[in-house]
Amino acid sequence: VRFRVRVKLPALKNRVDLLLTDDEDDLQETTVKASRNDQLGRRDQTTLALRFRRSPDAKLSHRIGFGRRDQVFLKSRYRNSYEISEQDALLYDAELYYYSKDHLGGELGLSYQHLINDHSLIRQSNRYYYRDNTNDWRWRHELQYMNQVNAQSAYIYTLFVEGMSRPNMHTEQVFLSARWRTNPTRDWMYFEVEPYLLWLKEEDFKTSYGVALRLEVHYGKR
Numbered sequence: 659v660r661f662r663v664r665v666k667l668p669a670l671k672n673r674v675d676l677l678l679t680d681d682e683d684d685l686q687e688t689t690v691k692a693s694r695n696d697q698l699g700r701r702d703q704t705t706l707a708l709r710f711r712r713s714p715d716a717k718l719s720h721r722i723g724f725g726r727r728d729q730v731f732l733k734s735r736y737r738n739s740y741e742i743s744e745q746d747a748l749l750y751d752a753e754l755y756y757y758s759k760d761h762l763g764g765e766l767g768l769s770y771q772h773l774i775n776d777h778s779l780i781r782q783s784n785r786y787y788y789r790d791n792t793n794d795w796r797w798r799h800e801l802q803y804m805n806q807v808n809a810q811s812a813y814i815y816t817l818f819v820e821g822m823s824r825p826n827m828h829t830e831q832v833f834l835s836a837r838w839r840t841n842p843t844r845d846w847m848y849f850e851v852e853p854y855l856l857w858l859k860e861e862d863f864k865t866s867y868g869v870a871l872r873l874e875v876h877y878g879k880r
Contacts, residue, residue: 661678661679662678663677664676664677664678665677665678673710673711673712673713673714674709674710675709676706676708676709677705677709677723678704679704679705704725705723705724706723707721707731707733708721708723709721717737717738718734719735720732720733720734721733721734726760729758730757730758731755731756731757731758732756733753733754733755733756734754735751735752735753736751737749737751745772745773745774746771746773747771747773748769748771749768749769749771751766752765752766760791761790761791762790763789763790764787764788766785766786767784767785767786768783768784768785769784770782770783777805777806778805778806779803780802780803780804781800781804782799782800782801782802783800783802784799785798785800792824793824794822794824795822796823798818798819800816800817800818800819802815803815810841810842811839812838812839812840813837813838813839815835816834816835816836817833818831819833820832820833829859830858830859831859832856832857833855833856834855834856835852835855836854837851838851838852846875847875848872848874848875849874850872851869851870851871852871853868853869854867854868854869854870855867
């Protein structure tokens with residue numbers, strides 16, 4: 659079970675949000691890995707934060723909050739996109755944060771997106787995490803093909819590779835999946851079925867097979 663609650667504060671001209679979630683990674687990435695990785699110390703941790711922006715559509719935002727193993731944190735994030743053409747676009751973001759126990763950290767993300775037609779696209783994403791307390795990098799590369807079948811359903815195919823920079827640059831896991839996402843009964847309720855293959859370094863990259871089943875509910879104004 660995962661949750662995310664966002665409360666807008668109209669009295670502050672919608673420049674401040676109150677966020678309550680059990681997953682800090684809210685970059686709207688479509689990958690939900692069947693294998694959760696705790697080495698970043700950032701997943702499955704309830705977080706309560708205030709987010710500040712100069713305007714509702716501002717590229718730069720700041721947060722102050724409490725989370726990730728009972729730590730107080732400050733975080734700044736910049737997100738933007740650049741339209742190369744009607745079919746091609748770049749999406750990029752940068753993040754800098756400080757946690758009371760984990761100390762300084764940062765992230766960089768860059769994605770290239772190509773629109774094949776009105777119903778399908780290809781996206782290639784790269785992300786890098788820096789951790790000051792261990793002085794290393796975690797990197798992640800992802801390739802996705804998305805195809806919308808109709809107004810209620812879509813298919814997402816994902817190839818995902820993740821690794822570390824210490825003791826040397828190496829791969830820790832490879833993930834391959836095909837996800838079917840649909841909302842046939844209600845606009846606010848989504849069902850997902852995602853069979854996958856998983857290769858982990860700690861298992862000598864032996865092939866693991868699995869399937870993820872999800873129910874996602876949205877409540878409130880979008």
